Amino acid sequence: MSSSELPDAAGEALQEVPASVERLQQLITAQYESLPRQLKRIASYMSQQSDRVMVDRVSDIARQCEVHPSAIVRFSQRFGFKGFSEMQALFRDAYTDKATPVQNYQQRIRRMIANRSQKASSGELARECINGTRSGLDRLAEEFDEAEFDKAVELLAEADNIYVVGVRRSFAVAHYLVYSLQHTNKRVHLVSGLGGGYREQMRSVREGDLVVAISFSPYGKETQQCVRIAQHHKADTLIVTDSQVAPLAKHASALLLVNEGSTFAFRSLSATLSLCQALFIAVAYRLELKVEEISEPGGPEDDEPDDDLD
Numbered sequence: 001m002s003s004s005e006l007p008d009a010a011g012e013a014l015q016e017v018p019a020s021v022e023r024l025q026q027l028i029t030a031q032y033e034s035l036p037r038q039l040k041r042i043a044s045y046m047s048q049q050s051d052r053v054m055v056d057r058v059s060d061i062a063r064q065c066e067v068h069p070s071a072i073v074r075f076s077q078r079f080g081f082k083g084f085s086e087m088q089a090l091f092r093d094a095y096t097d098k099a100t101p102v103q104n105y106q107q108r109i110r111r112m113i114a115n116r117s118q119k120a121s122s123g124e125l126a127r128e129c130i131n132g133t134r135s136g137l138d139r140l141a142e143e144f145d146e147a148e149f150d151k152a153v154e155l156l157a158e159a160d161n162i163y164v165v166g167v168r169r170s171f172a173v174a175h176y177l178v179y180s181l182q183h184t185n186k187r188v189h190l191v192s193g194l195g196g197g198y199r200e201q202m203r204s205v206r207e208g209d210l211v212v213a214i215s216f217s218p219y220g221k222e223t224q225q226c227v228r229i230a231q232h233h234k235a236d237t238l239i240v241t242d243s244q245v246a247p248l249a250k251h252a253s254a255l256l257l258v259n260e261g262s263t264f265a266f267r268s269l270s271a272t273l274s275l276c277q278a279l280f281i282a283v284a285y286r287l288e289l290k291v292e293e294i295s296e297p298g299g300p301e302d303d304e305p306d307d308d309l310d
Contacts, residue, residue: 017080021050021091025244027079032245035078040245041065042075047243048217048259054091058084129268136261136271143257151254152238153282156181159210159236163202165191165226166214173214173240173272180280184287191226198222199229207234210253214240214272216260219247227251240272 018024028043035043042065046053053061062069072084081087156162162181166174171192178190191201205211211230215223219241227248230237239252242259249255258275260267 017086018090024079024087024090025050029244038065038067038071039075039078041067042072044217044243044245046075047245050091053088132261133268133270134261136259136268137274139259139261140271140275143259145257148254148256149278149282152256152279153286155210155236155238155254156186156212156279156283157286159186159208161205161209162186162188162212163191163205163209163226163230163235164188164212164214165193165198165223167193167220167222169267169269170214170216170220170223170272173269173276174212176273177212177214177276177279180277181283183280184284186283193222198226202226202229205230205233205235209233209235210238211235212238212240213248215246215248216242216258216267217246224248240275 045065058069058072076084076087164174164178178188181188213223213227236253238254239248240256258272260271
């Protein structure tokens with residue numbers, strides 16, 4: 001991609017309108033570091049919530065990005081559009097034929113919230129949660145990057161030591177991935193930061209090791225610190241996050257993107273857990289493990305049936 005195809009850091013707009021959403025996303029990723037702070041927020045939204053752009057209003061996006069609606073217009077013009085409506089039309093053209101469950105889900109949620117005279121039953125709320133989770137899984141399947149996944153499996157299989165870090169809502173995923181990979185013969189470490197000791201737990205990371213960092217918006221500073229330490233010691237990094245312009249994405253040796261479905265601002269973890277389970281299975285296959293080798297370490301429960309990672 002030549003420099004003549006891109007707006008410069010001073011804010012020059014593109015001369016040609018991007019022909020596809022994919023092209024627009026490429027341009028956003030290439031120009032992300034040169035964007036002003038407010039436009040960076042919008043760029044992150046466009047990357048993480050591309051399925052919602054076709055149905056969201058300018059005011060919706062502005063509220064989510066905590067910017068003035070005029071910033072959305074400036075962002076659109078920066079990338080060659082006359083205004084937001086023209087950019088939104090690009091997304092609508094791209095997604096009209098797909099009519100993904102995510103779009104239908106967003107519309108249903110909006111109608112439910114707007115219609116306050118109708119009280120939702122517990123069962124209806126449960127179905128919304130299930131549909132939100134399903135939408136995340138559908139999007140993961142649709143946007144799955146097989147080449148990056150293969151690269152991630154290779155890194156996991158070849159690493160001398162594997163360090164896994166995730167904070168807050170990502171911690172459960174990190175713990176599950178460590179638990180799964182411990183059923184192989186790999187040396188796997190959970191960077192829990194107990195007592196604030198992230199730096200201390202990362203002290204032994206070396207070249208030839210792999211740090212798996214799981215982080216979603218608003219992105220944990222502790223996870224970013226661990227990735228910086230990994231880079232300092234020349235270790236590889238497998239990043240699981242929600243956007244190509246996320247803070248950790250540019251540091252990735254392999255990058256896996258997951259955008260979870262959500263219900264009333266509560267995001268699911270099902271798609272991320274599914275991806276991590278797939279990673280374990282692919283690594284076990286890559287290492288040619290026998291079924292009987294995928295079991296708990298030696299101990300008093302050796303004679304009990306294996307739990308099959310349930």
